[in-house]
Amino acid sequence: VVDYWQGVCAVTGCANNTLLIASHIKPWRVCTAAESIDRFNGLLLSPTLDAAFDAGLITFGDDGTIRVSRRFVEADLKALRIDTNMRLKRLPSREQQVYLDYHRRNIFRA
Numbered sequence: 001v002v003d004y005w006q007g008v009c010a011v012t013g014c015a016n017n018t019l020l021i022a023s024h025i026k027p028w029r030v031c032t033a034a035e036s037i038d039r040f041n042g043l044l045l046s047p048t049l050d051a052a053f054d055a056g057l058i059t060f061g062d063d064g065t066i067r068v069s070r071r072f073v074e075a076d077l078k079a080l081r082i083d084t085n086m087r088l089k090r091l092p093s094r095e096q097q098v099y100l101d102y103h104r105r106n107i108f109r110a
Helices: 047-054 074-079 094-106
Strands: 021-024 042-045 058-060 066-068
Touching: 021 047, 042 047, 047 058, 058 094
Parallel strands: none
Antiparallel strands: 021 042, 058 066
């Protein structure tokens, strides 16, 4: 995942890899053995984005745009500097789109 995202956060571009988290898109607990190590089942994220993604408060569309849950109040978005104009630095591959679809249907709390 680190190599795939070239060592930078998939959204912010932060390159401090001591802060970045390789986050599963489809959670590890529900993955097959192959999915759990599939480089396409991962996003390299800053801690704040990783926590919001894992909690289902944000997700990403197939075009890379961020989607924010209605359960994420505006004050918290501002405090955490999560902007509704954020997007993935590169378009998700077809393989990633499958995992993102799973995340949107099963994890994201619209």
